[in-house]
Amino acid sequence: MTAKRRRKKRRAQVNRRAASVLAALVLIVVVLICVFISFLIERYSPSKERMAWTDYYSVTEEDEVAVILNNELTDIKGRLIDGEVYVTTDTLYDYLNPRFYWDAAENLLLYTTPTEVVTAAVGSNTYTAGNNSYTETYVPVKVDGDTAYVALPYVQKYTGLQYELMTDEVNRVNIITEFGTADTAVARKNAQVRYRAGIKSPILTDVAKGDVLYVLPESEDVGDWTKVRTSDGFVGYIRNKFLGTKGQETLESNYEEPVYTNISKDYTINMAWHQVTNSDANSNVLEMIANTKGLTTISPTWFFLNDNEGNIESLASQTYVNYCHQNNIEVWALVEDIKYKDTIVDYDILSRTSSRQRLVSNLIAKAIEYDLDGLNIDFEYINQDSAKAYLEFLRELSVMCRLNGIVLSVDNYRPADHNVFYDLEEQGAVVDYVILMGYDEHYSGSETAGSVASINWVREGIERALEQVPSEKLINAVPFFTRLWEERPLTEEEEAELPANDTSVHVKVTSKAYGMDAIDEVLETNGAEPVWDENYGQYYAEYTANGNTYKVWLEEEDSIALKASLIKEYKLAGISAWKLGFERQDIWDVILRYVN
Numbered sequence: 100m101t102a103k104r105r106r107k108k109r110r111a112q113v114n115r116r117a118a119s120v121l122a123a124l125v126l127i128v129v130v131l132i133c134v135f136i137s138f139l140i141e142r143y144s145p146s147k148e149r150m151a152w153t154d155y156y157s158v159t160e161e162d163e164v165a166v167i168l169n170n171e172l173t174d175i176k177g178r179l180i181d182g183e184v185y186v187t188t189d190t191l192y193d194y195l196n197p198r199f200y201w202d203a204a205e206n207l208l209l210y211t212t213p214t215e216v217v218t219a220a221v222g223s224n225t226y227t228a229g230n231n232s233y234t235e236t237y238v239p240v241k242v243d244g245d246t247a248y249v250a251l252p253y254v255q256k257y258t259g260l261q262y263e264l265m266t267d268e269v270n271r272v273n274i275i276t277e278f279g280t281a282d283t284a285v286a287r288k289n290a291q292v293r294y295r296a297g298i299k300s301p302i303l304t305d306v307a308k309g310d311v312l313y314v315l316p317e318s319e320d321v322g323d324w325t326k327v328r329t330s331d332g333f334v335g336y337i338r339n340k341f342l343g344t345k346g347q348e349t350l351e352s353n354y355e356e357p358v359y360t361n362i363s364k365d366y367t368i369n370m371a372w373h374q375v376t377n378s379d380a381n382s383n384v385l386e387m388i389a390n391t392k393g394l395t396t397i398s399p400t401w402f403f404l405n406d407n408e409g410n411i412e413s414l415a416s417q418t419y420v421n422y423c424h425q426n427n428i429e430v431w432a433l434v435e436d437i438k439y440k441d442t443i444v445d446y447d448i449l450s451r452t453s454s455r456q457r458l459v460s461n462l463i464a465k466a467i468e469y470d471l472d473g474l475n476i477d478f479e480y481i482n483q484d485s486a487k488a489y490l491e492f493l494r495e496l497s498v499m500c501r502l503n504g505i506v507l508s509v510d511n512y513r514p515a516d517h518n519v520f521y522d523l524e525e526q527g528a529v530v531d532y533v534i535l536m537g538y539d540e541h542y543s544g545s546e547t548a549g550s551v552a553s554i555n556w557v558r559e560g561i562e563r564a565l566e567q568v569p570s571e572k573l574i575n576a577v578p579f580f581t582r583l584w585e586e587r588p589l590t591e592e593e594e595a596e597l598p599a600n601d602t603s604v605h606v607k608v609t610s611k612a613y614g615m616d617a618i619d620e621v622l623e624t625n626g627a628e629p630v631w632d633e634n635y636g637q638y639y640a641e642y643t644a645n646g647n648t649y650k651v652w653l654e655e656e657d658s659i660a661l662k663a664s665l666i667k668e669y670k671l672a673g674i675s676a677w678k679l680g681f682e683r684q685d686i687w688d689v690i691l692r693y694v695n
Contacts (some may be wrong), residue, residue, distance in 0.1 A: 150294050150301035152269040164264070165271040168194060175302045177272060178248055183237045184264055184272050185248035192487070194278060197274045197525075198259040200491040202452045208249060209452065210257045211494035213359045213501065218452075219253065224366035226253075259352035263332075271332045278350045282314040284327070287343030292335040296321035303335045312337065314345075321515060333520060359497065359623050361531045361572070362506050366510070367666065367694040368532070368574055368673025370396035372433065372475075374680075381416040383420070384423065387679045392687035393695060394428055397679070398475045402434040402465065403627045407447040409457030412438075423469075431508055432474030436480050445480050446606045449488035463499045473506030486520035490529075497529045498581055508532040508574070512539075513560035514567070527568035534675055535564050537662065538578035541610075548584035548608055552577065552654035554636030554661050561669055570670045577674060581618050581654045582610040587647040606648075614681035615655055622651070629653055636661045656689050663693040 152158075152462040156165035156172070164177035164184055175187045175194065188201040188208070200209045206221040215229035219239040225232055226239055239253035251262050251272070262274045263423050286306045293300040306312065312327040315334070324336045334473070366424070371394060375381055381399070388394060399419065405412040416430060436445055448454050466474055481489045492507065500507040507530045512518050526533050537557045541549035557575070564573055586606040590596075594605060613621065622629065622640050628647075629638035666674050674694055676682065 100459050107538060129395040145291075145298040148301045150303055155294070155303060156269050156271055157269075158269050163270060165332075167271060167273045167328070167332050167334065168188075169277045170313060170334060170481075171273060172334050175208055177251075177358070179264075179266070179270050180241060180248070180250075181237065181479065184251045185241060186251065186254070186260065189245045191249050191254060195254055195260060195274075197487075198494070199249070199254075199257075200487060202450065203245075203247070204451045205453060206240075206242065206247075207452050208247070209491065211491065211498060212257075213216060214356050214498060216495055216498065217257070221247070226231065235368065241351075245254055255354070257354075259354040259356060260349070261352070262356060265332050265393055267331075273328075273332050275350060278352045281348045281350055283346045283348050284312050284325070285344045285346070286310045286312060286313050286337075286341055288341060290337055290341035291330055292327060292333055294335055296324035296326075296336040300336070304331065304335045306337070306341075311348075312342070313348075359528050360501065362501075362504070363458055363531065363571065364395075364672075366395065368395055368675070369393050369690060369694045370398060370431070370673060370675040371579075371679045372675065372677050373397055373399045374678050375399045375401060375414050378414055378416070381414065381419045384419050388423065388426055388428060390682075390684050390687075391679070392684075393691045394429055394687070395673075396473075397423055398427045398431045398433045398675075400435060401432040402462065403438040404434075404436045404443050404445075404448060404458070405439050407443055407454065409448055409454035409459075409461065411458070411461050411465070413465055415465055415471075416467055420469050420471065421479075429506070430469075430474035431475045431506060432466070432469075432471050433475045433477050435477045437477075440480055445478060446482075446485035446488065448586075449485055449492045455488065455492050458492070459496045459499055462496065463503060463505070464483050466500075466505050467503060471505065473508060474500065475508045475510065475533075477510040479510075479512075481521060483520050484524065490522055490525055493526060494529050500531075506531050508534055510534045510536055510576075511564075512536060513556075514563040523564060524567040527572055530572075532574050533564070533568045534574045534576055535560060536576050536677075537561070538677065540578065541582065543612075545610070546608055548610070548650045550635050550637060551580070551582055551654065552658075552662070553634070553652070554658070555634070557662055558665060561665055561671070571672055573671050574672055574673045575662070575665060577659055577676050578654050579659075579676050579678060579686070580612045580614060581651055582612055583618060583621060584608060584610045584650045585647050586650070615653075615683045615686070618651060618653065627651075631657070655683070656685055659686055660689045660692070663690050666693050 158165050162179045164179050166175040166177055175190050177184050191199050198210060208219045210217040217226060217228040219226035221242050222238060223238050224238045225234045236248050241248045254260060260274065260276050262272050264272045270670050271544050286308055288308050290306050291302040292304050294303055306329060312329060315326040315328060317326045321336065322504060323339045325339055325342060327337055328334045373387055401414045403412040420430050448458060462474055478489065497507050509526055509530050511523060511533060513519055513535060514523060523533060537560055538552040540552055540556045561575055586608055589605045589607055625642045625644060627640040627642040629640040632639045635652055637658045641650050663674055674690060
């Protein structure tokens with residue numbers, strides 16, 4: 100082979116290698132371009148994945164019904180029974196209408212209007228309202244084991260509520276209880292509503308051009324997406340570019356909420372409790388009221404819960420009532436759950452309709468028999484378990500009081516986190532007067548000495564109560580008593596029982612309640628000089644005797660004047676006091692300056 104031919108062959112080989120390298124590079128570039136295009140498509144093209152409706156609504160049973168409530172998909176589940184939607188009594192109370200009451204012991208569902216009690220029994224399609232009976236094509240209340248279910252059309256009779264049932268693929272119901280103006284938008288073209296705000300989020304449902312969507316507020320920035328509810332019950336997100344004409348739709352309830360009419364006095368109430376422990380104590384009523392001035396109302400402690408069936412013990416006296424009426428003083432007899440607290444249980448009495456209504460009947464019968472002007476409910480052992488039944492008791496009692504012209508007032512602790520279940524707002528709607536017991540800041544069981552009712556503590560209690568109760572219904576109660584606190588050193592045995600790291604002051608604290616004159620005598624005997632404390636709005640005194648320290652924050656003319664002044668400041672319905680006989684006669688002139 101000649102050199103020329105060898106060179107030509109080498110050039111051909113080089114060219115082939117170059118072509119191969121070039122082809123490989125081109126292939127790599129093409130692959131990279133394809134990968135990049137694929138990446139762009141993957142990143143910027145909308146996902147076509149669809150979320151299963153059963154997953155979205157978390158429905159697993161054939162008769163389960165998902166609940167969309169006020170434009171939010173909830174965890175609540177209803178049931179579809181004989182073509183009607185049913186919800187549990189817990190759902191009914193917590194989300195739809197807390198004025199319904201479910202009596203699990205006697206299988207009754209009750210709803211109390213201002214004038215009558217509506218009762219539906221389990222399994223019956225007939226219910227009663229007052230003295231009338233009504234029949235529906237469905238059964239209002241059904242029970243499955245320990246769970247009670249209520250039909251939505253029955254709930255709707257007594258609730259501002261609209262609902263729509265949808266059964267395609269998944270059972271779901273859209274419930275509206277919040278009415279007013281809703282923002283809307285029309286879909287400008289066919290689009291999809293997605294589970295989350297983003298094109299990669301699964302599709303929930305399709306919307307067609309012209310469909311009306313309900314525009315919902317969103318708590319976080321979702322860019323060019325809008326949260327919406329579709330007409331078929333999906334809550335999700337749609338891109339803004341698919342939304343057209345904005346508008347508003349007015350949602351109106353076709354239910355008119357009943358108004359609880361109340362008895363309201365056209366004067367400022369000046370009331371006091373009269374502790375009556377036996378029938379003989381009624382005889383001193385003339386002496387008691389003779390020492391007062393401007394008293395409009397007296398509340399003798401006459402009625403006691405004495406068993407778990409709704410029966411009561413009575414100390415009522417017609418002569419007592421007659422004396423009071425002759426002196427233009429109304430009698431609002433007190434009903435309490437304290438005397439027999441070791442044997443009676445409020446829950447047992449109030450939770451069962453038969454015993455609760457027996458209690459109502461007994462109280463109304465006594466009020467009519469003795470020509471009482473009012474009833475004053477003082478139940479101090481209500482707890483979280485008995486709270487719903489207690490409110491139902493007040494509703495049912497209010498109906499009978501309203502029909503008979505009897506004033507219904509209810510005593511309450513100062514509002515705090517631990518007693519919110521007393522529900523002052525509902526009481527304020529149902530009863531005539533809510534009485535705030537503005538004392539016991541420190542009480543007999545307190546572990547530290549302190550004021551019974553310092554002025555700032557009282558003021559704060561009134562302000563908290565006024566967040567729930569109209570001022571024209573709120574009566575603030577003041578103490579005519581004070582507590583003398585004894586602090587004595589612990590004994591060696593008591594010290595030994597304390598934890599090793601206990602750094603508290605090692606004293607035993609006890610107290611005793613005194614009336615105004617009685618505590619003055621104690622201080623005078625022991626040479627204690629009261630000093631005014633601006634922070635407490637009270638005189639404070641302290642002395643030592645027999646190695647013990649005694650402390651007292653006094654209730655007297657100046658401290659009561661400060662508390663009484665709050666009646667005018669907050670435009671309250673009046674004042675009450677615990678208890679008659681503990682006050683000085685001058686106190687009535689002080690109170691009259693603010694209630695007359």
